[in-house]
Amino acid sequence: MIQNIVNYKNYFFDTVKKILATPSPTGYYEQIEPLMRAYAKEAGAKYEVNNKGSMIFTISGKSHDRAIGLSAHCDTLGLMVRSISANGDIRFTCLGGVCLNNLDGEYCFIHTREGKDYRATVLTLSPSVHVFPDARDRLRNEENMYIRLDEKVHCADDVLALGIRAGDYVFFDTRTEVVNDFLKSRFIDDKGSVAVLLTVAKIMKDSGYVPEYDVKFMFDMFEEVGHGGAVVPEGIFALLALDMGCVGLDLQGNEYKVSICAKDSGGPYDYGFTTFLIDRAKELKLDYAVDIFPKYGSDVGAMWRGGNNVRGALIGSGVQASHGLERTHFDGIANTIKLSLAYIERASELII
Numbered sequence: 001m002i003q004n005i006v007n008y009k010n011y012f013f014d015t016v017k018k019i020l021a022t023p024s025p026t027g028y029y030e031q032i033e034p035l036m037r038a039y040a041k042e043a044g045a046k047y048e049v050n051n052k053g054s055m056i057f058t059i060s061g062k063s064h065d066r067a068i069g070l071s072a073h074c075d076t077l078g079l080m081v082r083s084i085s086a087n088g089d090i091r092f093t094c095l096g097g098v099c100l101n102n103l104d105g106e107y108c109f110i111h112t113r114e115g116k117d118y119r120a121t122v123l124t125l126s127p128s129v130h131v132f133p134d135a136r137d138r139l140r141n142e143e144n145m146y147i148r149l150d151e152k153v154h155c156a157d158d159v160l161a162l163g164i165r166a167g168d169y170v171f172f173d174t175r176t177e178v179v180n181d182f183l184k185s186r187f188i189d190d191k192g193s194v195a196v197l198l199t200v201a202k203i204m205k206d207s208g209y210v211p212e213y214d215v216k217f218m219f220d221m222f223e224e225v226g227h228g229g230a231v232v233p234e235g236i237f238a239l240l241a242l243d244m245g246c247v248g249l250d251l252q253g254n255e256y257k258v259s260i261c262a263k264d265s266g267g268p269y270d271y272g273f274t275t276f277l278i279d280r281a282k283e284l285k286l287d288y289a290v291d292i293f294p295k296y297g298s299d300v301g302a303m304w305r306g307g308n309n310v311r312g313a314l315i316g317s318g319v320q321a322s323h324g325l326e327r328t329h330f331d332g333i334a335n336t337i338k339l340s341l342a343y344i345e346r347a348s349e350l351i352i
Helices: 005-020 032-043 156-161 188-207 271-283 299-305 330-350
Strands: 046-049 055-059 063-073 078-084 090-095 107-111 117-124 145-149 169-172 177-179 182-185 213-220 236-242 258-264 288-293 311-319 326-329
Touching: 005 032, 005 182, 005 188, 005 330, 032 046, 032 055, 032 188, 055 188, 063 188, 063 330, 078 156, 107 145, 117 169, 182 188, 182 330, 188 213, 188 236, 188 311, 188 326, 188 330, 213 330, 236 271, 236 299, 236 330, 258 271, 258 330, 271 288, 271 311, 271 330, 299 311, 311 326, 311 330, 326 330
Parallel strands: 063 213, 063 236, 236 311, 258 288
Antiparallel strands: 046 055, 055 213, 078 090, 078 169, 090 145, 107 117, 107 169, 117 145, 177 182, 182 326, 258 311
């Protein structure tokens, strides 16, 4: 089934641009769900949405006695309106591990529950070097930042009249570009992996490949706050989570490799499953790295904390500058696609 992945480069980039252009901060799946439903139809997959908003594609196998799983999370970092100041400034709370240092000055939309979008900007409370002596040094955190609305507002009542309330989501701009096969954008973590799995599903359909067991692709909506993978599809005996590979410090991974995570902040991944992935990477002569991510967690950790009796492992294309203005390369994407396909083809070896 593993084909010339370069033939799917355009498909991947077209797909990831659509996914990145669709706002889906953690817990908000109203806009991404119809798009994912369309991709499931394209893949010829059975489609369902569970009670937590996770979108699940099922591709039927030769046997329905058991299934294998692959996951990626559609939810991203984001902000939410916390309160409205007397002068009409909007204060916010973070959704997930937002790095506010690189969000200062970013354009955004405030999305109301009535479906209205208002353009705005995230700023520090000391936004001008011509005015504030601490403009360069003021700490960038929730207490020292606000959202400036691009509307004529002078007080809280003016903002309320627009329909903006506490609990409204804030979608900040992704700045997506493709340059020399580099994907540059916010939220490659983890929409890059979502597009990888959609490309895997496309390859399976194009090749006419029928897997040994049912294959379930899970796209969840609460990974960035730690419980996305707590509920997984019934019947799976192994789950391969696809998330970003960390880049920097003493890590061996980079933007051109598929990273295989042996351990993260929650502890080690399944030893046999991880070894299986390393062996497949060696056999296929993939550019890969095995690394430990001490400041990182994934859907597999949430799955195990949720009490699921399922083997789990983690891979992903290396992503530079994570939780900021991220970047990866199609070489790393291609290696991740190939290893995902190898897992699907050889997953029976993981049955205990």
